[in-house]
Structure formats: C-alpha cells, structure tokens
Amino acid sequence: MEFQEVVRKRKMVRSFQDRPLPKAVVDRIVANVQRAPSAGFSQGWGFLVLEGKDETARYWDALWPANRRADWGWPDLFNAPVLVICLSNKMQYLRRYAEADKGWADMDERRWPVPYWDIDTGMAALLALLTAVDAGLGAVFFGVPDQARLRATFGVPDEYTAIGVVAIGYPKPTDRPSPSLGRGHRAVADVVRRGRWS
Numbered sequence: 001m002e003f004q005e006v007v008r009k010r011k012m013v014r015s016f017q018d019r020p021l022p023k024a025v026v027d028r029i030v031a032n033v034q035r036a037p038s039a040g041f042s043q044g045w046g047f048l049v050l051e052g053k054d055e056t057a058r059y060w061d062a063l064w065p066a067n068r069r070a071d072w073g074w075p076d077l078f079n080a081p082v083l084v085i086c087l088s089n090k091m092q093y094l095r096r097y098a099e100a101d102k103g104w105a106d107m108d109e110r111r112w113p114v115p116y117w118d119i120d121t122g123m124a125a126l127l128a129l130l131t132a133v134d135a136g137l138g139a140v141f142f143g144v145p146d147q148a149r150l151r152a153t154f155g156v157p158d159e160y161t162a163i164g165v166v167a168i169g170y171p172k173p174t175d176r177p178s179p180s181l182g183r184g185h186r187a188v189a190d191v192v193r194r195g196r197w198s
C-alpha cells in the first residue's frame with residue numbers, strides 16, 4: 001500500500017473477525033516495531049506477543065474482568081487473534097545514558113525533559129499500527145489498567161511498564177462507530193503555527 005494511504009486509512013479498529021493471522025504478518029509487525037527510533041539508541045522496550053485463544057484469553061481474563069467487558073461497547077474486540085503488549089524500560093535508558101558518550105553517570109531521572117522510554121515505545125506501537133494497516137488488517141491501541149497484575153500474569157520483570165496494547169486482526173463490520181468519528185481531526189491552522197507560536 002502507498003504510504004500516504006496507510007496513514008490516511010489508519011483508524012482504530014475495535015471489532016475483529018475470529019480468524020488467525022498468517023505467521024509472516026505477525027513476524028513483519030514484530031520486526032517493524034524494532035525499527036522505531038530511540039533516544040541514544042537505547043531501545044529500552046519489550047514486546048510481549050500473545051497469539052491464539054489460550055494466550056489472549058489469559059490477558060482478557062486477568063485485565064478485563066467480566067463486568068468491564070460487559071460495559072465495553074465492542075464485544076468483538078476479544079476476537080483479536082494477536083495482542084502486542086508494548087513495554088517500556090526506563091532503567092535501560094538510565095543505564096545507556098550513564099555510558100561515557102552520554103555521561104549522565106548519576107543516572108538521575110530529573111535530567112530527562114520527558115520520559116523518552118515511554119515516547120520511544122509509543123513510536124514503536126505506531127509502527128505496529130501502521131504495519132497492520134499496510135497488511136490489510138485493523139488494529140487498536142489501548143491502555144493497561146493494572147501493571148502489577150500484568151507483570152504477575154505473564155512474568156514480566158518489574159523494570160518494564162506496559163504503555164499499552166496493540167490488538168491486531170481482520171476487521172469485522174460493526175454498528176458501533178469509533179468515538180473519533182464525530183469529532184474529526186482538528187484544523188491544521190489550530191494546531192500548527194509557523195515561525196513562532198504567538
């Protein structure tokens with residue numbers, strides 16, 4: 001697919017067919033996330049891939065209890081054949097920047113203007129979303145409500161924080177529109193200033 005079309009088509013898809021993905025597509029998605037930029041090339045991230053009913057059910061059962069699922073408007077979300085849990089690792093950045101070429105040997109977190117570990121992992125998540133669209137699939141990014149439970153369920157070390165999950169699958173038509181549909185994108189003139197802000 002042409003790049004501009006991938007960008008234009010990328011919308012969060014919350015309803016999936018109950019259908020597995022070809023292995024090659026999953027492999028491409030997890031290879032592409034690794035191409036994201038990262039501060040100091042720290043690559044302080046991890047991607048926990050859950051594939052198939054047994055693995056994805058462990059996620060839903062642990063993090064989307066029945067009452068939460070009942071309130072959720074897109075029941076076919078839970079058909080998603082693949083979940084990519086995107087994990088950021090702050091310590092890996094602090095250690096990387098303590099190296100000689102960076103020189104922040106004190107590993108003081110206050111040096112960081114913003115949490116690059118989460119930003120970089122978010123960029124990687126976007127690559128997963130875009131790769132899914134390019135492969136003719138749909139995907140949605142959503143947050144993880146309980147880090148401790150996620151870590152305990154899947155044996156994720158404490159150093160990692162889940163910035164979110166990318167659920168991927170074949171889109172299924174749904175009557176329920178995306179919450180973004182009515183809002184539309186903000187006007188360019190509203191968000192972009194040229195030369196100076198004011």
Ligand SMILES: Cc1cc2nc3c(=O)[nH]c(=O)nc-3n(C[C@H](O)[C@H](O)[C@H](O)COP(=O)(O)O)c2cc1C
Nearest residue numbers: 010011012013014140141142143164178179180181
């Ligand atoms: C950081 C982040 C967190 C999000 N969390 C959720 C979520 O928990 N549940 C959900 O349905 N969508 C979630 N979304 C998707 C947004 O609702 C969606 O991106 C927004 O409405 C714009 O729609 P579009 O991506 O389809 O253009 C999240 C998106 C981002 C970037």
